[in-house]
Amino acid sequence: GDSVTQMEGPVTLSEEAFLTINCTYTATGYPSLFWYVQYPGEGLQLLLKATKADDKGSNKGFEATYRKETTSFHLEKGSVQVSDSAVYFCAHGGFNKFYFGSGTKLNVKP
Amino acid sequence: GAVVSQHPSRVICKSGTSVKIECRSLDFQATTMFWYRQFPKQSLMLMATSNEGSKATYEQGVEKDKFLINHASLTLSTLTVTSAHPEDSSFYICSARVGQTPYEQYFGPGTRLTVT
Numbered sequence: 001g002d003s004v005t006q007m008e009g010p011v012t013l014s015e016e017a018f019l020t021i022n023c024t025y026t027a028t029g030y031p032s033l034f035w036y037v038q039y040p041g042e043g044l045q046l047l048l049k050a051t052k053a054d055d056k057g058s059n060k061g062f063e064a065t066y067r068k069e070t071t072s073f074h075l076e077k078g079s080v081q082v083s084d085s086a087v088y089f090c091a092h093g094g095f096n097k098f099y100f101g102s103g104t105k106l107n108v109k110p
Numbered sequence: 111g112a113v114v115s116q117h118p119s120r121v122i123c124k125s126g127t128s129v130k131i132e133c134r135s136l137d138f139q140a141t142t143m144f145w146y147r148q149f150p151k152q153s154l155m156l157m158a159t160s161n162e163g164s165k166a167t168y169e170q171g172v173e174k175d176k177f178l179i180n181h182a183s184l185t186l187s188t189l190t191v192t193s194a195h196p197e198d199s200s201f202y203i204c205s206a207r208v209g210q211t212p213y214e215q216y217f218g219p220g221t222r223l224t225v226t
Contacts, residue, residue: 043205044205098154
């Protein structure tokens with residue numbers, strides 16, 4: 001069945017370090033792919049999305065490329081900041097139904 | 111814009127009682143709202159899809175008589191956990207879709223339910 005698998009956290013990095021959070025998915029058809037971020041005490045916010053193979057989503061320095069051949073959508077950022085500390089969720093879905101990964105907590109230390 | 115609120119943020123209730131959770135779209139009209147449940151360190155699991163003015167569509171394995179969903183207006187959906195038990199303790203999150211835009215779901219901050 002459809003699912004999303006993302007690396008377990010927490011991930012702890014120093015400020016300005018490079019970030020990668022791995023995400024792979026299984027799906028019937030060709031879903032859209034998403035990264036959501038959840039800051040403490042807040043709801044999930046859409047960080048970026050890609051709607052077809054080879055698309056690259058980007059926002060706030062974060063990037064992810066829709067790789068159909070490896071069924072992956074890894075999140076990257078070249079230089080993280082303390083303010084990026086949050087929980088990141090990978091998801092795939094379409095018009096109605098979304099499938100979420102279990103979330104990866106990122107801690108960025110000054 | 112596109113803010114979704116939930117109330118309460120935390121609730122503790124005794125086993126056997128019912129609890130109502132509200133989900134409101136504050137600055138837009140939401141024809142469709144979604145209810146998710148999240149267990150610790152696990153994914154968000156879709157429980158049901160709620161369309162304004164019609165019955166909710168429940169995912170397989172979700173008891174519709176236990177988790178009552180009402181979407182009476184374009185800005186409010188409610189989830190009532192009836193005859194709650196400790197195993198219903200969880201984090202419940204709602205989201206709302208703006209119009210017919212397929213990919214834009216706006217999430218509420220969640221409600222932590224603890225059943226004692």
